[in-house]
Amino acid sequence: MRWIDGLEAAAADKLPEAVHRYFRQGSSGGISVAEATAAWNAYxxxxHVLTDVSTVDLTTTVLGTPVDLPVLVAPTTMQRQADPDGEVAMAAGVGAANSVVGVSSNAGTTFAAIGAVGTPWWLQIYVVKNRDITLRMLDAxxxxxxxxxxxxxxxxVVGRKEDDGPSVWEVVPPxxxxxxLEEGEYGEDELGKADDLTPDVIGWLAERTGLPVLVKGVLRGDDAKRCSDAGAAGVIVSNHGGRQLDGSIPTARAVPEVAAALxxxxxxxxVDGGIRRGEHVLAALALGARAVFVGRPALWALTVEGSPGVTRLLTDLGDELDHALRLIGTRRVADLTPDLLITGGV
Known part of the structure; x- marks a missing residue:
């Protein structure tokens, strides 16, 4: 068995049952979360043959930041349940692989502590009903x-989860x-997700922070173009790990339309969602993605082996991508093109 394939089971032995369920579950009937990896497997x-692949190059840049491989770690919450050092441990593991880590606005660790690790990081933000909360997060x-x-x-709104036992919020300590944020400073209503957003929010975020803004959760070409026209530096093709609208299309199927629109x-x-192998990364890049994000596998790796586990996850995927790149007959990830795969599956 590949080490990566055994990670979830090993993590389940270490995590409280409610936390493991929270990490792995999708919304409603779990259709989207169940389809994610199978959609990548369908490509x-x-x-090409008779090409010189004696050396291959996995390096790229993401929004101008050089990385050793096009595999980044997605923002996730509750990381201190996976490792006592939480986001600090995750960032350290990602940094050792010379990649980029996404940090949730719900993080259980201060941004200052995460930044002190020195790993390049991107803030994932929810714009909430009380915009002052969002502004404070951005400034920090x-x-x-x-x-x-x-x-x-x-x-x-947050996708509905169908728990078959105590929810994570009933078993995890405060x-x-x-x-x-200061605990108790804001009420639950103020922290509710904003449901009145338009593309104008992209410019608002960019102006406040002076940073490039990516839009996560894009599954359509027309929405991708609206984001681009509004000033987005990037889009992340994502269905939130199958945790929002159940039955949303797999991200593997959405990338070609988004790439065409942009x-x-x-x-x-x-792109994120269901990426578990180097061949999945290869397919995503060939379809037009600059890099991929992994979420749940990084949580499992952090749970099982801490920071070194996160580093191993990324380097193992990088090794698989190196192998696949040689077999497909392409020397650089930047040279991958859609004609290298059948986009409709078998």
Missing amino acids: RFRP AVAAGARAVVLTADTP GQILAN AGTTTEIY
Whole structure:
């Protein structure tokens, strides 16, 4: 068995049951979360032969930041349940692989502590009903060295979860999230997700922070173009790990349309959801993504082996991508093109 394939089971042995369920579950009937990896598996490759692949190059840049491989770690919450050092441990593991880490606005660690690790990081932000809360989060992130803002756009309300036992909020002690706000300072209504957002929010975030803004949760070409036209530096093709509208299309199916809509623009494309193998990364890049994000696997790795586990996850995926790149007959990730695979599956 691949080490990566055994991570979730190993993590389940260490995590409280409610926390493991929270990490792995999707919304409602779990259709989208169940389809994510299968959609990547459905692609078939059309490799070149008789090409010199004695050396290959996995390096790229993401919003101008150089990385050793096009695999980044997605923002997730409740990381202190996976490792006592939470986001600090995650950032350290990502930094050792010379990649970029996304940090949740619900983080259980201060942005200052995360920034002190020195790993390049992007803030994931929910714009909430009390905009002052969002502004305070943004200012704290900028002060701590965040390099980009990731606007989560697919959460006007939180997707419904069907728990079959105590929820995570009933078993986890206080202080595990929202470390960048004073506890009890704001009411639950104020922290509710804003449901009145338009593309104008992209410019508002950019002006406040002076940072590039990416929009996460894009599944359609027309929405991607609206984001680009409003000034987004990037979009993340995502269905929130299957945790929002159940039955949303797999991200593997959404990338081609988004790439077509953004052709000729400078807006960078990223994708998350169900990526578990180097071949999945290869397919995403060939379809037009600049890099991919992994979420749940990073939580499992952090739970099982701490920071070194996160580093191993990224380097193992990088090794698999290196192998696949040689077999498909392409020397650089930047040279991958859509003609290298059949986009409709078998």
